[in-house]
Amino acid sequence: MDEETRKKQEYYRDARINGDYDNIWKTTGECVFCALNEKYVIYEENGVALVVQLFAYIDGHLLIIPRRHIRSVKELTSIEWETMRKMMYIAKKMIRDIYGIKGMQIIQKDGVGSQSTVDHLHFHCIPFDSPDLNQWNFRKLKNTPIENTALYIAKKPEIEKLAKRFAGKYQNE
Numbered sequence: 289m290d291e292e293t294r295k296k297q298e299y300y301r302d303a304r305i306n307g308d309y310d311n312i313w314k315t316t317g318e319c320v321f322c323a324l325n326e327k328y329v330i331y332e333e334n335g336v337a338l339v340v341q342l343f344a345y346i347d348g349h350l351l352i353i354p355r356r357h358i359r360s361v362k363e364l365t366s367i368e369w370e371t372m373r374k375m376m377y378i379a380k381k382m383i384r385d386i387y388g389i390k391g392m393q394i395i396q397k398d399g400v401g402s403q404s405t406v407d408h409l410h411f412h413c414i415p416f417d418s419p420d421l422n423q424w425n426f427r428k429l430k431n432t433p434i435e436n437t438a439l440y441i442a443k444k445p446e447i448e449k450l451a452k453r454f455a456g457k458y459q460n461e
């Protein structure tokens with residue numbers, strides 16, 4: 289590895305903790321997941337890639353990315369979803385094998401404002417061995433569990449409508 293390549297690799301390695309990452313996505317014009325760097329793809333099947341995260345949260349961090357530029361899980365075909373399921377299995381086994389970490393968090397951020405970098409659907413597979421990483425900031429609750437359940441149950445007709453709509457729009461593709 290030449291000096292320049294090594295420097296670039298160290299830049300990727302440290303970007304999350306020195307603040308560089310916050311400026312990166314503003315400077316890249318194209319979708320970084322449509323233009324995947326092939327050298328970080330460790331496995332691929334049915335148009336779904338298992339990729340090493342360039343800006344990892346922790347060593348071993350992987351991403352599962354469909355090649356198609358889609359924004360939501362609802363746009364996945366059955367075969368793509370089935371393949372992603374397989375990738376989650378492979379990721380967990382490999383993280384355990386290589387890094388000795390038995391836990392894994394699967395994270396997919398959905399909705400406006402939650403994907404700060406790219407809107408191309410991707411799942412994070414993050415080795416998880418202690419709660420210091422991705423710690424949740426719990427909030428003071430307004431409702432008890434039964435009150436929250438009641439709010440959802442009151443919308444039962446809405447839920448059934450959504451289930452029907454999903455079946456019509458996104459299944460059997």
Ligand SMILES: [Zn+2]
Pocket residue numbers: 319320321322323356357358408
């Ligand atoms: Zn894309």
